[in-house]
Amino acid sequence: MRLGHEVIRDYIRRLADKPGVYRMLDQKGDVLYVGKARSLRKRVASYAKPVGHSARIARMISATASMMFLTTETETEALLLEQNLIKQLKPRFNVLLRDDKSFPSILLTGDHPFPRIAKHRGLRKEKGRYFGPFAGAGAVNRTINQLQKAFLLRTCSEPMFESRTRPCLLHQIRRCSAPCVGLIGEAEYGALVEDAALFLSGKSTRVQEALAREMGEAAAAMEFERAAALRDRIRALTAVQASQGVNPEGVEEADVVALWQEGGHASVQVFFIRANQNWGNRAYFPRAGAGIDAGEILEAFLGQFYGNKTPARAILLSHPPDNADLLAEALSAQLGRRVEIAVPQRGEKARLVEQAARNAREALARRMAESASQAALLDGVAEAFGLEGPPERIEVYDNSHIMGAHAVGAMIVAGPEGFVKSQYRKFNIKGTDLTPGDDFGMMREVLTRRFARLAREEGEGKGETWPDLVLIDGGPGQVAAARAALEELGIEDVAIVGVAKGVDRDAGKEEFHRPGRPPMALGHRDPVLYFVQRLRDEAHRFAIGAHRAKRAAQTRATPLDEVPGVGAARKRALLAHFGSAKAVARAGLADLKAAPGISDALAEAIHGFFHGER
Known part of the structure; x- marks a missing residue:
């Protein structure tokens, strides 16, 4: 197959002098580079020259076996399409932003007489005023915490607000004005909301001056309890400003x-x-x-x-x-x-x-220092477990369940740059023929699903997502199950190591099990031992978190989830009206028809579902 300049040169005469996006592909069809151009013909012609390129571009050209093109109306459209393709395809020679999460904001809801303050992430679909972005969830949580103290705004959900009959704990600790039970009027609460919006919009001085004036008036009238509450609110606002660091005066x-x-x-x-x-x-x-x-x-x-x-x-x-x-x-x-x-x-x-x-x-x-330390640890892992070279990708597997219930498998990934959390995966155990609590069967299922998909996606060509080392949280039984799963798929060149607690199950006395070899141990103070312990503990943490989330979701499930025609909104309406799913199941037909948002036909369907008339 021809490669490089000769291949690129063949495309030039067939290209239009229009803006667009081009892709350079290698022999396997993987995308090497995505670029945009004001003129596709001129840009591709620049790659056809044999000299005058940087070392990086020269390597890219030499690996090019084919190209793909897409024309656009404008260069701006080409720019947007280029960045979308880079995110999707992750070409090897492009600059790639690895962390692309959205940032959280603070939301003051706008569809309720008593708006709530909440953390928001993602599309801004909910009605209300948004303030942000903040750099992370911690900054938002700290700010909301202090704003609760300063403005006494509610954070509870709508169903919780509607169902309250007495003030909650947040009112007792002076973080909410308890509009849910009428301890504050709509106009007075609205003034607090506007003050919070002013503060978040940068008008903090005006708000603090007004609070200071009210505090002075309360103290002059010997309303010392109210003056103390206003003092606490001023302190809370000061804490928000301090947590936000340097505040530029001339940059809004x-x-x-x-x-x-x-x-x-x-x-x-x-x-x-x-x-x-x-x-x-x-x-x-x-x-x-x-x-x-x-x-x-x-x-x-x-x-x-x-x-x-x-x-x-x-x-x-x-x-x-x-x-x-x-x-x-x-x-x-x-x-x-x-x-x-x-x-x-x-x-x-x-x-x-x-x-x-x-x-x-x-x-x-800091990152380069951490990378150097990580490289030394990976060299140590290769030496300890007899690998051909330092692993570029380590996958660690663990299971979590309670007597077989809510079972999940978990995979974490680590490499030269530490934990790669975007690559973590959880597996809901689906096998119907497994005995409850069969850890070996669960591990076999998880690895079979993981590597079967990997083989489908990458075939024989082992790409970036193919592991050099698989660590299993377990002893020889778990390792045997893992090896059997891979052998059934025809995979024999992936190193497998089981990490088992040693004598008395003490951390630091771990034994390492490899297929066909006797157990081994590492020195008590060996940095590689600490590194493997961290990997195992991270997999254990992730597995337990996935298990708890699954258990909590199933705990929140109610019989109403199975009633045909009852979606999330009607379920909330029924629970708000009757108080519990059990009360809905016991309700008579007339009571169901009287519930808000429930038609006569749906009431009959619900009554029939719970009274054997399905």
């Missing part, structure tokens, strides 16, 4: 993005400035090899980062990105108003970028 809304490169690695630090307040920061480590300049990295990062996030009105950068005008146009279209992309050189904005760059540098230094 901006995302501050700074890049630091070193040794073929890159770190990007993002600060979120909203309402003149710093709402936290997040570090990213995009996959970018040596020889990629800062402009290309930032263009790829911004395109992927804002794929599922709302951009700020201003984006302040440490380096000018490639195609800055094109990025600004695409982000403006996404936001529905103008987005400014700038590289500030002086003043408060430049200081914010400098602070973000310093954090990016420090985060990359």
